[in-house]
Amino acid sequence: MNNPMLAAVETLLNETFEGPGENGSWYTESKPGSGIFGTLEKLSSDEASISVNGTTIAAQTEHTRYYLWVANSYLNGEEPEKDWGASWKITDVDHMTWERFKKELQQEYTTLLKKVDSLDSLDEQTSNGLLGAIAHSAYHLGSIRQMVKGL
Template sequence: MDNPMLEAVRTLLKETFDGPEENASWYTEAKPGSGLFGTLEKLSAEDASIPVYGTTIAAQTDHTRYYLWVANYYLNEEEPKKDWDASWKITNVDKITWTQFNDELQQEYTKLLKKIDLLDSLDEQKSNCLLGVIAHSAYHLGSIRQMIKAIKV
C-alpha cells in the first residue's frame, strides 16, 4: 500500500480494535489489551448484559459490528438496508451469543481491513466512510470502557 492516508486509516483502525503496537499509541491507552478486542475478551456474557445508563456492553458491541457491516457495503459502493435500532434492543446475552457477537465483530473488522488493502485511492465518500468508522468505533470503545468502570465498582 503506497497511499499514506490509507496506511493511516489502517493504523488507527488497528489501534482501535487490536490495540496499540509496542506500547505506542495515537489515541488509546498505550498498553496491551486496550483496544476493543482486548477490552471485550475480559468480559463475561453476564458482564456484557448489565444495563448501564439504558444500554448494555452487548448492545454497544453489536452496534459497532453493525456499523462495520454498513461500512463494508459502502466501500462496495452499495447501499445496505439499514436498521440502526435493532442493535440497541439487545439487553441480555448468554455465553454462546456473546462469543458470536465477538466473532462477528472480528469478521466484519477483518473484512474491512481486506477491503482497505484493495484500495489504491480514496474519493470523498470512501474517505468519509473510513474516517467515520474510526471515529465511531473509537467512541464506542470509550463508552464500553466507561461502562466497565460502572459495572466493576
Template sequence: MGRKLAESLKTLLNETFEGPGNGGSYYTDSKPNTGIFGTLEGLNAEDASLSIHGSTIAAHADHTRYYLWVVRTMISGVEFEKDWDASWTISQVDETKWAEIKEGLQSEYHSLLAKIDTIDLEEWLTNVNAIIAHSAYHLGALRQMIKELESEK
C-alpha cells in the same frame, strides 16, 4: 499518497480495535489490550448483559459491528436498508450469543481492513474516518461501562 493514506487509516483502525502497537499510542491508552477486542476479552455474557446507563456492553459491541458492516456494505455497492434501531436491541446474551457478537465484530473489522486496500480512498475517505471516530467513541463508552461494572463488584 494513496498507499500512505491507506496505511495511516489501517494504523488508526488497528489501534482502536486491537490496541496500540509497540511504537506507542496515537489516542488510546498505551497499555496492552486497550483496544475494543482487549477491552471485551474476559467479559462474560452476564456482565455484557447488565444495563449500565440504559444500555449494555453487548449492545455497544453489536452496534459497532453493525456500523462496520454498514460501511463495508456501502463500499461494496450493495443496496440495503439500514436499521440503526435494530442494532441497539440486544440486551440479554448467553455465552454463545456473546461469543457470536465478538466473533462478528472481529470478522467485520478484518473484512474492512482488507477492503481498504481495494477501494478508491478519495471516494470513501469520510466513511472510513467516520468508522474510526465512531468506533473510538464506543471504545470509550465500553471502557467506562466496565469501570462501572468493576466499581459495583
C-alpha cells in the same frame, strides 16, 4: 501500501480494535488489551448484559458490528437496508451469543481491513466512510471502557 492516508487509516483501525502497537498509541491507552477486542475479551456474557445508563456492553458491541457491516456494504458499492435501532435492543446475552457477537465483530473488522488493503486511492466518499468508521468505532470503544468501570 504506498498511500500514506490509507496506511494511517489501517493504523488507527488497528489501534481501535486490536489496541496500540509496539510503537505506542495515537489515542488509546498505551497498554496491551486497550482496544475493543482486548476490552471485550475480559468480559463474561453476564457482565456484557448488565445495563449501564440504559444500555449494555453487548448492545454497544452489536451496534459497532452493525456499523462496520453498513460501512463495508457501502465500500462494496451496495446500499443496504438499515435498522440502526435493532442493535440497541440487545439486553442480555448468553455465553454462546456473546461469543458470536465478538466473532462477528472481528469478521466485519477483518473485512474492512481487507478493503483498505485493496484500495490504491481515496475519493471523498470513501475517505469519509473510512474516517467515519474509525471515529464511530473509537467512540464506542470509549463508551465500552467507561461502562466497564461502572460494572
